[in-house]
Amino acid sequence: MEQYSRLTNIEVAAILYEVADLLEIKGVRFKPQAYRRAAQAIETLPEDVGIIAKEGDLDEIPGVGRGIAGKIQEIVETGSLAYLSSLREELPEGVQHLTGIEGIGPKKAIALSRELGIRTVDDLEAAALAGRIRDLPGFGEKTEANILASIKVSRTAKERRLLGYILPVARDIERRLVSLPSVGQVSLAGSIRRRKETIGDVDILATSSRPEEVMEVFATLPGVSRVLVRGTTKTSVVLATGIQVDLRVVEDVHFGAALQYFTGSKEHNIALRKLAIARNWRLNEYGLVDLASGRAVAGEDEAGVYRALDLAWIEPELREDRGEIEAARAGTLPDLVGYDSIRGDLHVHTRWSEGAHSIKEMAETAQALGYEYIAICDHAETLHIAHGLSPERLADQVREIERINRAAEGGFTILSGTECNIGMDGEIDLPDSVLADLDVVVASVHSGFKQPEGEMTERVITAMQSEHVDIIGHPTG
Numbered sequence: 197m198e199q200y201s202r203l204t205n206i207e208v209a210a211i212l213y214e215v216a217d218l219l220e221i222k223g224v225r226f227k228p229q230a231y232r233r234a235a236q237a238i239e240t241l242p243e244d245v246g247i248i249a250k251e252g253d254l255d256e257i258p259g260v261g262r263g264i265a266g267k268i269q270e271i272v273e274t275g276s277l278a279y280l281s282s283l284r285e286e287l288p289e290g291v292q293h294l295t296g297i298e299g300i301g302p303k304k305a306i307a308l309s310r311e312l313g314i315r316t317v318d319d320l321e322a323a324a325l326a327g328r329i330r331d332l333p334g335f336g337e338k339t340e341a342n343i344l345a346s347i348k349v350s351r352t353a354k355e356r357r358l359l360g361y362i363l364p365v366a367r368d369i370e371r372r373l374v375s376l377p378s379v380g381q382v383s384l385a386g387s388i389r390r391r392k393e394t395i396g397d398v399d400i401l402a403t404s405s406r407p408e409e410v411m412e413v414f415a416t417l418p419g420v421s422r423v424l425v426r427g428t429t430k431t432s433v434v435l436a437t438g439i440q441v442d443l444r445v446v447e448d449v450h451f452g453a454a455l456q457y458f459t460g461s462k463e464h465n466i467a468l469r470k471l472a473i474a475r476n477w478r479l480n481e482y483g484l485v486d487l488a489s490g491r492a493v494a495g496e497d498e499a500g501v502y503r504a505l506d507l508a509w510i511e512p513e514l515r516e517d518r519g520e521i522e523a524a525r526a527g528t529l530p531d532l533v534g535y536d537s538i539r540g541d542l543h544v545h546t547r548w549s550e551g552a553h554s555i556k557e558m559a560e561t562a563q564a565l566g567y568e569y570i571a572i573c574d575h576a577e578t579l580h581i582a583h584g585l586s587p588e589r590l591a592d593q594v595r596e597i598e599r600i601n602r603a604a605e606g607g608f609t610i611l612s613g614t615e616c617n618i619g620m621d622g623e624i625d626l627p628d629s630v631l632a633d634l635d636v637v638v639a640s641v642h643s644g645f646k647q648p649e650g651e652m653t654e655r656v657i658t659a660m661q662s663e664h665v666d667i668i669g670h671p672t673g
Contacts, residue, residue: 215280233552539568576616639668
């Protein structure tokens with residue numbers, strides 16, 4: 197893959213995200229969202245942002261305006277951003293790290309930094325354990341205890357990251373390896389191949405006749421900040437974003453068995469090995485071997501391992517030892533829901549609120565994906581941070597949707613909707629007279645997350661009892 201930027205897309209996006217965070221800490225309105233939209237656009241690009249910058253087309257990326265395009269150009273060319281440096285200098289050191297802890301907003305972070313000299317999360321924890329935070333104005337014992345609890349949660353969460361964040365990073369590395377002439381097969385493995393919700397380390401498997409050459413390229417990829425282990429069969433690196441990536445290079449004859457083994461899960465593999473042992477076979481990352489004769493039964497391709505054990509092919513997403521092996525033996529494995537199974541999307545945002553695209557652009561993209569419909573559900577007006585729509589603006593949006601629908605071809609439908617805010621008592625922030633005219637109403641909790649469980653449950657149930665609410669949005673948070 198041609199490389200122009202000294203940074204990866206993810207690293208460029210990380211700089212933009214930090215700018216957004218610092219602007220938010222300073223209390224700047226609107227700009228943080230613009231930088232976050234640009235960061236989201238960059239980190240999901242299918243090609244190197246440096247190539248786009250070299251061609252002068254940065255402002256053609258959806259969600260990237262001319263001003264931010266100039267900032268991205270600077271990042272691509274220099275590896276840094278002067279604007280970010282100036283923002284850092286304007287705020288007490290470490291403030292942005294403190295705001296990453298739940299319950300600490302910009303004002304509290306600045307107070308902790310200025311009054312107690314707290315710069316890091318470790319400093320924060322030490323101060324809380326020593327009882328120094330409770331005496332600050334606006335804090336108290338309860339806040340101090342909540343801070344300690346939030347630090348614990350934060351550290352646990354950082355051990356694993358969301359699939360949606362990790363997958364673009366892993367695919368970028370996978371593409372770079374595939375482009376090497378000395379590489380044969382390449383595949384993601386581990387929990388990322390099983391599409392778990394959260395991912396620890398990224399596992400990649402490859403074949404090559406020149407493993408030393410492959411490992412040299414891998415260890416020096418853009419974004420690698422540290423090499424943990426380096427060898428001819430396994431190299432582990434840590435990216436600048438803190439993600440650990442392990443690359444294993446195997447021979448072609450072992451690729452299938454290795455892919456099955458390193459995909460896991462551990463429980464699934466143990467169950468498979470029991471089937472092999474029952475036949476006096478051995479199953480590991482090198483293959484499936486008949487111990488009596490020493491003959492290799494399977495191993496070159498992954499499906500062959502399952503066939504040899506009289507099992508139907510088991511999709512990676514099902515490999516958790518939760519009945520999939522029995523189902524594979526009985527021929528009753530379920531069909532996975534694929535992208536081609538999706539008929540539409542009932543929760544779509546546009547630039548009318550916090551989205552990056554117009555209604556027409558969202559509709560065109562949905563049609564290109566083969567969808568039959570989408571529901572435009574921009575935020576209602578009480579969510580000010582997302583530029584929520586008043587009843588008057590919502591009525592204007594409904595008229596635009598009707599206009600686009602009249603001009604649409606091919607049976608595609610845009611449904612009119614809204615994402616209402618669920619208040620502390622379960623009330624919905626738009627009147628029934630407005631909701632009654634919409635096709636879809638999503639109701640979501642956007643504040644008051646620390647309510648006791650019983651109160652939160654009652655709050656959501658109250659919202660669900662509204663005759664107009666069709667969907668509860670992001671119910672897990």
